[in-house]
Amino acid sequence: MKQSNKESKPLKVVNSYNEWDLLEEVIVGVIDGAMVPPWHVTLEATMPEKQWDFYRQNGGKPFPKERIEAAKRELDEFVHILEAEGVTVRRPEVREYSKPYSTPNWESQCGLYAAMPRDVIFVAGDEIIEAPMSWRSRHLEINGYRPLLKEYFHKGARWTSVPRPELSDELYNYNYKEPNGNGHINFVINEFEPTFDAADFIKCGKDIFYQKSHVTNNFGIDWLIRHLGDTFRFHEVKANDKSPMHIDATFMPLAPGKILVNPERILSLPDMFESWDVIYAPQPCMSEDHMLYMTSRWINMNLLMLDHQRVIVEKHEHAMINELKKFGLKPIPCQFQDFNSFGGSFHCATIDIRRRGELQSYF
Numbered sequence: 001m002k003q004s005n006k007e008s009k010p011l012k013v014v015n016s017y018n019e020w021d022l023l024e025e026v027i028v029g030v031i032d033g034a035m036v037p038p039w040h041v042t043l044e045a046t047m048p049e050k051q052w053d054f055y056r057q058n059g060g061k062p063f064p065k066e067r068i069e070a071a072k073r074e075l076d077e078f079v080h081i082l083e084a085e086g087v088t089v090r091r092p093e094v095r096e097y098s099k100p101y102s103t104p105n106w107e108s109q110c111g112l113y114a115a116m117p118r119d120v121i122f123v124a125g126d127e128i129i130e131a132p133m134s135w136r137s138r139h140l141e142i143n144g145y146r147p148l149l150k151e152y153f154h155k156g157a158r159w160t161s162v163p164r165p166e167l168s169d170e171l172y173n174y175n176y177k178e179p180n181g182n183g184h185i186n187f188v189i190n191e192f193e194p195t196f197d198a199a200d201f202i203k204c205g206k207d208i209f210y211q212k213s214h215v216t217n218n219f220g221i222d223w224l225i226r227h228l229g230d231t232f233r234f235h236e237v238k239a240n241d242k243s244p245m246h247i248d249a250t251f252m253p254l255a256p257g258k259i260l261v262n263p264e265r266i267l268s269l270p271d272m273f274e275s276w277d278v279i280y281a282p283q284p285c286m287s288e289d290h291m292l293y294m295t296s297r298w299i300n301m302n303l304l305m306l307d308h309q310r311v312i313v314e315k316h317e318h319a320m321i322n323e324l325k326k327f328g329l330k331p332i333p334c335q336f337q338d339f340n341s342f343g344g345s346f347h348c349a350t351i352d353i354r355r356r357g358e359l360q361s362y363f
């Protein structure tokens with residue numbers, strides 16, 4: 001289906017207030033050059049336990065070439081689907097992730113990749129905000145997006161970078177231990193300085209939902225609230241997740257009045273969702289032994305809405321496809337399991353730059 005915007009007035013180049021207005025322009029990540037991040041306590045807190053040895057042994061080396069190639073083929077197909085649906089797709093520049101870099105306080109053996117724009121960039125209306133990421137291996141990740149960000153600035157967007165974190169040892173809780181199941185999470189970062197990943201926040205018009213996580217501290221949350229709080233209302237989402245990092249496999253608003261939630265992590269929703277359809281994500285169809293270096297199988301719920309109905313979903317996730325249809329959505333299947341291995345799905349791999357719609361309140 002091609003979209004036509006002939007009758008409507010031109011929008012600002014950057015314009016995104018929610019997950020569901022008609023998507024006109026999106027950045028899709030690239031997987032080329034992906035490096036295995038060096039082992040660090042921040043990985044112990046967030047990466048699947050069965051991968052810890054992989055990181056200990058391979059940190060600083062490239063990910064296996066054939067896996068990168070397979071993921072790249074899927075990304076290209078995803079881009080074709082988006083373009084065929086009428087969306088303008090932009091890509092970051094591939095940078096050199098294999099070189100070490102340092103500050104006077106620390107050195108990182110390598111970077112990571114530019115595969116997940118959702119983690120690095122937050123878009124609030126016409127403002128692009130560069131996130132203060134807490135992983136040393138992601139400290140320079142924004143650089144590959146800068147050519148696009150400069151272009152958007154020249155075309156009228158607002159462009160902000162949160163104070164660059166120092167990422168000195170003082171930030172990290174080197175005594176971090178896995179939670180013992182009493183519900184209390186001992187986070188791997190403290191309140192030394194503001195940090196957050198953009199993917200810990202998700203927008204529903206005037207209301208922005210967020211989770212505190214192993215990459216997002218209260219200081220970072222307070223920074224963003226003070227920066228955007230005159231226009232937006234912020235609400236914390238409490239999830240039952242012992243290694244929280246990025247809200248979009250936990251809590252995924254899909255359309256006005258429709259939200260997809262993780263049945264294991266979201267035990268109750270705020271009262272404001274009382275009149276909404278709540279879609280509990282079905283168990284993932286992905287096989288238990290599929291290689292996932294960085295996430296749980298719940299990335300089956302990491303979807304991208306193209307408008308109030310069309311939604312990109314992984315083609316093997318039949319249960320999810322059926323569930324979405326039941327709620328009146330139009331799933332567009334796309335193969336993505338090899339990309340999923342690298343830590344995300346369609347939502348993580350994108351950042352919406354322009355959706356056709358204005359700031360509204362949905363509650």
Ligand code: ARG
Binds near residue numbers: 245296
């Ligand atoms: N931490 C989530 C899980 O393991 C995955 C979130 C991925 N999201 C992202 N924006 N990279 O289920």
